Amino acid sequence: MTRSVRAWVCAITWGTAVAVVPTNALPQPAAEKPSDVQLQTAIVRAMQTSPLTAGSLIVVHVNQGEVTLEGAAATPLARREATRLAETVLGVKGIRNRLSVVNTQTAEVPAEQK
Numbered sequence: 724m725t726r727s728v729r730a731w732v733c734a735i736t737w738g739t740a741v742a743v744v745p746t747n748a749l750p751q752p753a754a755e756k757p758s759d760v761q762l763q764t765a766i767v768r769a770m771q772t773s774p775l776t777a778g779s780l781i782v783v784h785v786n787q788g789e790v791t792l793e794g795a796a797a798t799p800l801a802r803r804e805a806t807r808l809a810e811t812v813l814g815v816k817g818i819r820n821r822l823s824v825v826n827t828q829t830a831e832v833p834a835e836q837k
Contacts, residue, residue, distance in 0.1 A: 759785040788816035795825040
């Protein structure tokens with residue numbers, strides 16, 4: 724059984740009820756846009772939970788809602804999945820996918836990074 728609960732706002736001035744309205748009738752502030760850090764966190768979490776992108780080396784950059792994906796995806800499908808996952812996050816304005824497809828199991832780390 725589902726119960727519906729409504730909240731009411733009542734303004735009282737000197738003992739006289741001035742207005743009684745349901746709270747859902749009050750104007751709601753515009754939803755705040757997520758910050759770049761919030762967008763980046765949401766995208767990274769989505770990529771960590773997807774089996775296609777979890778093993779990829781992907782760096783997510785966000786600047787004013789514009790997302791840039793850099794690094795290496797394990798397969799072409801993982802590269803496409805990274806874009807798809809970023810598109811599902813509310814607040815993302817655009818995506819630049821600069822991922823290379825590299826087999827992360829056989830890739831070598833350059834000598835200057837060791």
